Amino acid sequence: MANNNNQILNYLRNRELLVLAVALTVFFSVTSQRFLTLSNINNILMNVSISGILALGLALIMINGDFDLSFASAMGLLNLISLIFIDKGLSIWIMFPLAILGGVLWGTMNAFFVVVLRMHAFVATIATWTLCRGLIYWINKAKTFYGYYPDIMTVIGRGTIFGFIPISAIIFIIAAIIIYLVANRSKFGRYIYAVGSNPDAAEYVGINSKRIRFVCYMLQGFLIGLASVILSSRLCSGPATAGEGFQMTVISSAFLGATVFKPGLVNIGGSILAIFLLSIIENGQVMLSVPFYFKYIIQGLIILGAVAFISLKNKRSEGPAIV
Amino acid sequence: MTTKEIIISTKNINKSFGATHAVVNLDINIEKGDIMGLVGENGAGKSTLIKLLGGEHTVDSGQIIYENMPVSWKSSAEALKKGIAIVHQHPLLVSSLGAAENIFLGKEFVQGFFVDNPKGIEEATKLIKQYPIYADLDLEKPAREMSAGEKEVVEILKALSYEPEILILDEPTASLPKDETETLLKLLTEINRTKHITIIYISHKLEEAFEICNKITVMRNGKNIGTLAKDNFDKDKLVKMMINQDISEFYPDKTTKTGKILLEAHNLNTNILRDVSINVREGEILGLYGLMGAGMTELVESIYGLRTLKSGKISVNSKAIEHPQVEMMIRNGVFLIPADRHQYGLFPSFTVSENITIAHLFSLFQEFLIKRSRENQAATEQAKRVNLKYADINQSVMELSGGNQQKTIVARWLLQECGILIVDDPTVGIDIGAKRDIYKILRELTSRNKGIIFISSEINEIIGMADRIYTMRRGKITAELKQEDINQENILKNIL
Numbered sequence: 001m002a003n004n005n006n007q008i009l010n011y012l013r014n015r016e017l018l019v020l021a022v023a024l025t026v027f028f029s030v031t032s033q034r035f036l037t038l039s040n041i042n043n044i045l046m047n048v049s050i051s052g053i054l055a056l057g058l059a060l061i062m063i064n065g066d067f068d069l070s071f072a073s074a075m076g077l078l079n080l081i082s083l084i085f086i087d088k089g090l091s092i093w094i095m096f097p098l099a100i101l102g103g104v105l106w107g108t109m110n111a112f113f114v115v116v117l118r119m120h121a122f123v124a125t126i127a128t129w130t131l132c133r134g135l136i137y138w139i140n141k142a143k144t145f146y147g148y149y150p151d152i153m154t155v156i157g158r159g160t161i162f163g164f165i166p167i168s169a170i171i172f173i174i175a176a177i178i179i180y181l182v183a184n185r186s187k188f189g190r191y192i193y194a195v196g197s198n199p200d201a202a203e204y205v206g207i208n209s210k211r212i213r214f215v216c217y218m219l220q221g222f223l224i225g226l227a228s229v230i231l232s233s234r235l236c237s238g239p240a241t242a243g244e245g246f247q248m249t250v251i252s253s254a255f256l257g258a259t260v261f262k263p264g265l266v267n268i269g270g271s272i273l274a275i276f277l278l279s280i281i282e283n284g285q286v287m288l289s290v291p292f293y294f295k296y297i298i299q300g301l302i303i304l305g306a307v308a309f310i311s312l313k314n315k316r317s318e319g320p321a322i323v
Numbered sequence: 324m325t326t327k328e329i330i331i332s333t334k335n336i337n338k339s340f341g342a343t344h345a346v347v348n349l350d351i352n353i354e355k356g357d358i359m360g361l362v363g364e365n366g367a368g369k370s371t372l373i374k375l376l377g378g379e380h381t382v383d384s385g386q387i388i389y390e391n392m393p394v395s396w397k398s399s400a401e402a403l404k405k406g407i408a409i410v411h412q413h414p415l416l417v418s419s420l421g422a423a424e425n426i427f428l429g430k431e432f433v434q435g436f437f438v439d440n441p442k443g444i445e446e447a448t449k450l451i452k453q454y455p456i457y458a459d460l461d462l463e464k465p466a467r468e469m470s471a472g473e474k475e476v477v478e479i480l481k482a483l484s485y486e487p488e489i490l491i492l493d494e495p496t497a498s499l500p501k502d503e504t505e506t507l508l509k510l511l512t513e514i515n516r517t518k519h520i521t522i523i524y525i526s527h528k529l530e531e532a533f534e535i536c537n538k539i540t541v542m543r544n545g546k547n548i549g550t551l552a553k554d555n556f557d558k559d560k561l562v563k564m565m566i567n568q569d570i571s572e573f574y575p576d577k578t579t580k581t582g583k584i585l586l587e588a589h590n591l592n593t594n595i596l597r598d599v600s601i602n603v604r605e606g607e608i609l610g611l612y613g614l615m616g617a618g619m620t621e622l623v624e625s626i627y628g629l630r631t632l633k634s635g636k637i638s639v640n641s642k643a644i645e646h647p648q649v650e651m652m653i654r655n656g657v658f659l660i661p662a663d664r665h666q667y668g669l670f671p672s673f674t675v676s677e678n679i680t681i682a683h684l685f686s687l688f689q690e691f692l693i694k695r696s697r698e699n700q701a702a703t704e705q706a707k708r709v710n711l712k713y714a715d716i717n718q719s720v721m722e723l724s725g726g727n728q729q730k731t732i733v734a735r736w737l738l739q740e741c742g743i744l745i746v747d748d749p750t751v752g753i754d755i756g757a758k759r760d761i762y763k764i765l766r767e768l769t770s771r772n773k774g775i776i777f778i779s780s781e782i783n784e785i786i787g788m789a790d791r792i793y794t795m796r797r798g799k800i801t802a803e804l805k806q807e808d809i810n811q812e813n814i815l816k817n818i819l
Contacts, residue, residue, distance in 0.1 A: 185692045187684040194681055197670040203629065204659065204667050205682040205735075206650035265672055 076243030087147025107221020157234025336385030378402030472503025610789025656742030726757030
């Protein structure tokens with residue numbers, strides 16, 4: 001019996017966040033009757049599909065020590081451009097792949113500044129973020145863009161199978177499984193963690209760290225493009241602020257995710273768990289009719305708490321500080 | 324027999340950390356005015372002993388007697404006030420502050436509310452003037468721009484500013500180049516001679532201890548093994564006391580036969596190298612030796628593809644390699660173990676297993692995904708080969724000791740059969756036991772016709788290990804010494 005207990009405790013070590021997610025789910029289910037309903041689960045899944053895909057991309061580049069602040073606005077820009085062209089009559093079968101390609105190009109641009117020109121990732125992507133916002137306001141004249149779209153347009157963003165599993169959530173889950181396997185189980189993934197752990201040592205074992213970092217930015221760009229497709233299909237409109245709401249949630253997820261599985265290190269599994277947890281918290285707040293500004297207060301506290309946890313953990317084990 | 328008075332001694336002291344008995348029933352007497360060397364393998368208890376003397380730890384049992392009074396320090400600050408100053412291995416300077424500010428950190432001269440900087444510099448100048456070898460030390464240069472030797476000197480001056488009776492130094496020369504080491508040793512003799520300060524000097528470098536100490540005490544497994552006085556200094560005897568084994572068994576036998584040429588570099592030129600040509604044969608350890616900065620590391624890194632060649636040719640197994648790149652060299656069986664294992668070797672967030680397999684994932688796994696069980700099995704085999712001490716192959720590599728971290732990196736490069744193994748100062752900072760393990764592994768490789776390029780910063784090590792030596796000076800090869808010509812005189816003649 002004691003042995004059994006030990007096994008459970010051992011399993012839960014480094015998985016505190018999992019306990020928190022379960023506890024919160026129980027809490028919201030008890031306090032709000034609407035929380036554990038099919039339509040609300042559907043809500044959460046819808047919500048997590050876009051932020052989740054963005055979180056996967058951010059985690060990928062953060063593992064090898066890079067960063068990006070521009071992803072949410074880049075998604076907003078791609079959304080706007082897609083809507084304009086589809087309104088003008090371009091088929092979604094052409095436009096959506098083009099939007100994903102646009103995302104890859106965006107990632108390539110960030111990679112050029114950060115990896116090739118060796119600019120500080122924070123500074124470079126603040127610049128590309130600002131640039132992107134400017135482009136959005138210029139294109140839609142600071143007004144929300146509306147257009148006419150074919151019926152099939154909304155399938156990816158709003159469609160479900162069996163009436164309650166969102167197609168967008170299935171896309172996210174497939175992406176999550178693939179990225180998880182690549183990062184945690186493949187040779188390429190091991191190289192990403194190696195570059196993040198010690199870029200100099202990586203060169204000595206024949207890993208081209210610049211190439212790895214560049215490819216990760218491109219993969220992140222691909223995921224930004226994919227998220228923009230879901231966004232376009234769901235919103236069918238191009239507000240100037242499209243995407244902005246996701247920025248802090250996604251950044252929070254990376255830090256919060258760094259508290260589990262590989263404590264102190266940004267990791268894919270942690271990011272996936274964290275983005276679910278953040279969506280549950282956000283949704284629970286709505287269910288309990290908590291005022292909207294609490295969302296920001298709680299998010300701020302989560303980032304502070306997570307980073308404090310990570311630095312304490314790193315200090316104790318004298319491992320590397322990634323944050 | 325002696326008329327000198329004893330300044331500090333210990334009676335039967337013990338200190339344990341968990342299950343580790345760091346200091347065991349230790350008696351030691353230190354006479355006033357001595358420079359006493361304290362030597363022993365890593366983990367012999369030297370650092371613990373000085374921390375006990377300096378109030379950083381407290382004894383579990385036994386007594387410390389200082390100036391004829393039993394003492395039990397409450398803190399290192401108290402010990403410092405009473406005259407025992409410790410200079411630690413790694414300088415702890417504030418990198419943005421200058422020498423004077425660092426020396427008087429925490430006891431600044433003030434004028435009203437403000438720090439009186441000119442006064443600090445004046446006092447620091449007074450302090451430094453007593454030691455003419457450092458007369459040109461720039462007291463306002465921030466610590467981050469200082470050389471390793473300058474930092475060490477500032478640390479020592481900082482300790483001296485407390486006017487101690489005993490100055491304890493923990494491997495002060497460990498990271499210093501030869502010229503800075505020599506000046507530092509002169510400084511220590513000066514301090515001892517002019518101020519009659521007793522010095523306790525911990526070092527792994529026996530030659531240095533011979534040069535400045537008048538006594539050397541050996542520790543092993545937390546015990547005091549014995550003390551040699553200056554007239555009896557003898558390296559063989561000391562090493563035997565340290566490792567409880569004869570020195571003749573220290574370096575393995577040299578090679579008797581060599582085979583065909585494995586690697587050839589012809590007229591290499593880089594920013595540092597000038598027309599360097601070398602070759603390595605099957606079954607030999609080729610030594611590269613020179614003063615720090617003579618270009619040995621640059622040479623092997625150029626061959627390994629880490630630096631750009633201006634001109635020159637490299638061939639491996641008679642096959643020309645056009646533009647060497649690390650990945651390509653690894654595929655051709657040329658492996659390199661870098662000198663600075665922390666910066667260029669270890670992946671601190673990886674497990675022991677992941678650190679061992681990282682260079683060979685492509686040959687270990689043809690498939691896309693890594694199989695953990697196969698990875699751990701391959702890592703465990705190599706860990707056994709290098710006699711690695713670890714608890715779990717999946718534990719973090721940072722939990723291992725320095726010597727075992729170095730062995731982890733050696734294990735990494737044994738996982739695949741190498742053609743040529745380049746080792747850049749592989750034994751720096753590790754204890755004698757781990758050194759011997761590494762020597763044995765290198766000889767095991769040469770016995771199976773592999774070629775080794777061996778760089779060492781210790782002349783005795785290169786003499787003990789190399790079958791053939793190229794000496795270097797300022798980016799050029801100055802001589803090639805065959806086995807029978809390898810001796811200290813021939814080497815020094817060609818590197819200076």
